[in-house]
Amino acid sequence: MAFRDLIDEVDDTVFDVLGDRALIDGREVQGMFSAPWLQPKLGRIATALREPHLVIRVKDNAGVETRQRVEVDLPEEDGGGAYTITNIEPSGDGLVALVLRKAV
Template identity: 70%
Template sequence: MGFRDLLEDLDETVFDVLGDAALIEGREVSGMFSAPWLQPKLGRINTGLREPHLVIQVVDAQGVSERQKLVVDLPVQDGGGNYIIVRVEPGGDGLVTLVLRLSP
């Protein structure tokens, strides 16, 4: 087993244990959800993304495209709800960031 295989196994375990459940057009995926309004209010955090986003594994990104519906399965106070994918950003590291917009 090579280094890349070990990293893929590690990513899979991390996403299975710590990931947030989401549905993309009804298909279940696990990812790491983040929304800027949920960030700590201490100090100043400068991140490249100001929109809500979900980071998923490349294997789960197959067939994902802009304007698809995405539901984050978290309580509303934690950012859960209905979103639209506005941008798909491959990271080159086996992960893909889905930039989201709240669905009306």
């Protein structure tokens, strides 16, 4: 088994078990949602990323474009709700970060 195949199987398991459900223009994907302003206040974490973001796999990124609507299926207190994609940032490791802005 090739290394990429092995990592793809690991990602399938991790995203299925730990991922957050989201709809991108009505298409369901599993991703890892983060809203930095909701993170626990333990110590100081220096990060340049302040916008909410949804990390998805490259294979789920086909057809994703800026200005598309994303619905994150989480309680509002955890940052769930409607967002607009403002930027798409591939990381080179099989994942893509979708930078989001709260939809009005």
